[in-house]
Each structure stands twice: as C-alpha cells, then as structure tokens.
Amino acid sequence: MSEADAPDVLVLRRGTHGMPVEQYADAIRERLPDRSVELARTPAAEREAIRSATFATGMTLERDLLEAADELAVFACAYAGTGHLPLEELEERGVAVTNASGVHGPNIGEHVLGAILGFVRRFHVGRRRQDRREWRHYRAHELQGSTVTIVGLGAIGEAVAERLEPFGVETIGVRYTPEKGGPTDEVIGFEGEAFDDALARTDYLVLACPLTETTRGLIDREALVTLDPEAVLVNVARGPVVDTDALVAALRSNRLRGAALDVTDPEPLPEDHPLWTFENVQITPHNAGHTPEYYERLADIVAENVRRRENGDDALENQVLP
Structure with a gap:
C-alpha cells in the first residue's frame, strides 16, 4: 500500500470483551465520516496496512508489527494500561501513544x-x-x-x-x-x-x-x-x-x-x-467494563486526536508517550 493510499485511521484486528472489533471501527467512522478508516481483519492485512499507516489503534501492538510500521506517528491504545506495549521501541521511533483512560x-x-x-x-x-x-x-x-x-x-x-x-x-x-x-x-x-x-x-x-x-x-x-x-x-x-x-x-x-x-x-x-x-x-469474569458504550467512548478519543493532529496540535488527549 502506498502512502497516498494509507488510511487516516488503521484499526487492528483484536477486539475485547467479546465484542466484535467491527463495532469499534464503525464507531470511529461515524465520528470521522470524511476520513478513511480501515479495519485489518487478518495478520497479513495488518502487516500490509501498518507499513504506511500514520495513525493506528488497537488493544495491543506487537514488536514485529511495529517493526513494519515505517510511517507510524500515533498509536491509540484501546486499553487504559500500556505496560503490555513495547514502549521503549515506540519512544525510540518517536511514536506518540495515547490510552483509553476514562472510558471505564x-x-x-x-x-x-x-x-x-x-x-x-x-x-x-x-x-x-x-x-x-x-x-x-x-x-x-x-x-x-x-x-x-x-x-x-x-x-x-x-x-x-x-x-x-x-x-x-x-x-x-x-x-x-x-x-x-x-x-x-x-x-x-x-x-x-x-x-x-x-x-x-x-x-x-x-x-x-x-x-x-x-x-x-x-x-x-x-x-x-x-x-x-x-x-x-x-x-x-x-x-x-x-x-x-x-x-x-x-x-x-x-x-x-x-x-x-x-x-x-x-x-x-x-x-x-x-x-x-x-x-x-x-x-464476574473480568467484564465490569463490558457495555455497548466502551467502544463509543474509545472512538471519541480517537476522533478527537485525529482532529487535533490535522489542526497541528501536538497535545493529544490521554497522551502517555512521549
């Protein structure tokens, strides 16, 4: 995929709480109707799309996938915690990281x-x-x-x-x-x-x-x-x-x-x-946060940060890195 074809927002394939990740992608599309939002549904699709993506979001970002992310500028983690992410590598690459603090x-x-x-x-x-x-x-x-x-x-x-x-x-x-x-x-x-x-x-x-x-x-x-x-x-x-x-x-x-x-x-x-x-x-099986509003509130954060980047605002909502 060329840089010109890169989506405005790339959604990685892993969901949470048993809710289809398609719901997350759809919620972002509703908030950003004039931008392209791509959901990568297979490992191969993720590896291909991440090469030119500048803004990606998902539950996690594996090291091997990050290595292929040549243009990545922002990763919007869909969890409040970010300790599972390769934070040192993200920082070395200058990738801004946001989290889902507040959605729960x-x-x-x-x-x-x-x-x-x-x-x-x-x-x-x-x-x-x-x-x-x-x-x-x-x-x-x-x-x-x-x-x-x-x-x-x-x-x-x-x-x-x-x-x-x-x-x-x-x-x-x-x-x-x-x-x-x-x-x-x-x-x-x-x-x-x-x-x-x-x-x-x-x-x-x-x-x-x-x-x-x-x-x-x-x-x-x-x-x-x-x-x-x-x-x-x-x-x-x-x-x-x-x-x-x-x-x-x-x-x-x-x-x-x-x-x-x-x-x-x-x-x-x-x-x-x-x-x-x-x-x-x-x-209860770790599902206190499992409500239909989870993806909706996540999408609010992502959409707001896409707009901030377009307006040249370096301060992102829920930014944890750098």
Missing part, C-alpha cells in the same frame, strides 16, 4: 456501586431463599454511615466516589501522591500507618488501582487481618493486587463478610478453585 469510569463505577449495594442488602441471601422457595426473613445492612476506602483515584476511582456521594458515606482515597487531593473525604498514600489505619476503619474496600510493584500483593494476610471481619472487598483492579491464598483463608475463617471479584489471580479462575464455592463471593 461510568461502567465500572456502576459495577462497584451495584456490588456494594448487593452486599448491603444481602441480595445473595435472598436469591438462595428464592431458589428454595423459602419465605424467611433475614436482616440486611445500611450503606449510610459506612466508610468506603477506594484504592486508586484514577477515572474509575473518581467515578466510584462520585456515585457514592448521595449515600451518606465517609470516603477515603488512596493514591501515590496524596498531596494532589481528590474527590474523597480523606486522601492518603500507600505508605506508613495511615494506610493501616484506613483499613481498620473500612467497611467496604474498593480496589481500582493499576498493578504495580507497590500494589502487587497489597491486600495480603496482614491487610486482611487489619480489616474488620464485617468488611467487604470489591476488586475491579487486577487479580494480583490481592493475595488469593490469604483471601481464601480469610473467607474460610469468617474474617471477611464477603468479596466481589471482577478480577482474580489466576485468571481465568480454574473450575476447581475454592473461590467458586463461597456463597458470600460474587465472581
């Missing part, structure tokens, strides 16, 4: 709120009694007056805090740079006694942070012992943020009221894993 705020924020309310009202207990056709009362809880700690105050953490605001709760936010503040009543860092003190006061612990050296294994045996036995854990971050063996041990010894896990370690969760067996554990 509303959908995962609602998932977290639903998980918390499910445990507050003990819907899992009601469901079991409904399945048995058993009309027997049980006591629920109230969210009002509770303390919710949100680990990670990115787009998802902020969306969770915003959705909790009408419920009359106290919120604690945890972030690397607490001096930046945030939408929670308190903001603390990961280090020192402040984090342990927050855990001890927490009724609902929401993990919405990236997986880093700091957060890997953050919720370990000691953290779970520090939490009140009536606390509930909600993990929409990454599975390894929680020590799985420690979590299983806490659940078995009734040192945790329950857990809502959209991510696990390992993942997928093996069929014989003990986490499947707990009645007070809600497991």
Whole structure:
C-alpha cells in the first residue's frame, strides 16, 4: 500500500470483551465520516496496512508489527494500561501513544456501586431463599454511615466516589501522591500507618488501582487481618493486587463478610478453585467494563486526536508517550 493510499485511521484486528472489533471501527467512522478508516481483519492485512499507516489503534501492538510500521506517528491504545506495549521501541521511533483512560469510569463505577449495594442488602441471601422457595426473613445492612476506602483515584476511582456521594458515606482515597487531593473525604498514600489505619476503619474496600510493584500483593494476610471481619472487598483492579491464598483463608475463617471479584489471580479462575464455592463471593469474569458504550467512548478519543493532529496540535488527549 502506498502512502497516498494509507488510511487516516488503521484499526487492528483484536477486539475485547467479546465484542466484535467491527463495532469499534464503525464507531470511529461515524465520528470521522470524511476520513478513511480501515479495519485489518487478518495478520497479513495488518502487516500490509501498518507499513504506511500514520495513525493506528488497537488493544495491543506487537514488536514485529511495529517493526513494519515505517510511517507510524500515533498509536491509540484501546486499553487504559500500556505496560503490555513495547514502549521503549515506540519512544525510540518517536511514536506518540495515547490510552483509553476514562472510558471505564461510568461502567465500572456502576459495577462497584451495584456490588456494594448487593452486599448491603444481602441480595445473595435472598436469591438462595428464592431458589428454595423459602419465605424467611433475614436482616440486611445500611450503606449510610459506612466508610468506603477506594484504592486508586484514577477515572474509575473518581467515578466510584462520585456515585457514592448521595449515600451518606465517609470516603477515603488512596493514591501515590496524596498531596494532589481528590474527590474523597480523606486522601492518603500507600505508605506508613495511615494506610493501616484506613483499613481498620473500612467497611467496604474498593480496589481500582493499576498493578504495580507497590500494589502487587497489597491486600495480603496482614491487610486482611487489619480489616474488620464485617468488611467487604470489591476488586475491579487486577487479580494480583490481592493475595488469593490469604483471601481464601480469610473467607474460610469468617474474617471477611464477603468479596466481589471482577478480577482474580489466576485468571481465568480454574473450575476447581475454592473461590467458586463461597456463597458470600460474587465472581464476574473480568467484564465490569463490558457495555455497548466502551467502544463509543474509545472512538471519541480517537476522533478527537485525529482532529487535533490535522489542526497541528501536538497535545493529544490521554497522551502517555512521549
């Protein structure tokens, strides 16, 4: 393909959440009706189209594909995290990289709120009694007056805090740079006694942070012992943020009221894993962000950045590199 025939936007073939990548390409076309948007549906088509493409988007970009990208100026990663990309090679080639930060705020924020309310009202207990056709009362809880700690105050953490605001709760936010503040009543860092003190006061612990050296294994045996036995854990971050063996041990010894896990370690969760067996554990298969709006919000970012480049604006939305 010659440079003259290169598309304005090249969409790579891998989709996510089981949604056809054609939907992503169509959403970009709707926003850029006067530009050419090409979807490469085979490995050969990707290798051919990437040679002359200046703007590409996709879930990932393998090193061998990048080596063929002679003209690439922008890669729009369709995930919020970019650690899986060959960032050093992209930087050496002078390729700007953007991410999907923000697209998961509303959908995962609602998932977290639903998980918390499910445990507050003990819907899992009601469901079991409904399945048995058993009309027997049980006591629920109230969210009002509770303390919710949100680990990670990115787009998802902020969306969770915003959705909790009408419920009359106290919120604690945890972030690397607490001096930046945030939408929670308190903001603390990961280090020192402040984090342990927050855990001890927490009724609902929401993990919405990236997986880093700091957060890997953050919720370990000691953290779970520090939490009140009536606390509930909600993990929409990454599975390894929680020590799985420690979590299983806490659940078995009734040192945790329950857990809502959209991510696990390992993942997928093996069929014989003990986490499947707990009645007070809600497991969803890493699909808290799976709504029709996911590709729509991604397409908004891509379209905006195509327009910025055409207008000579070097500052791209969600730019993470350089």
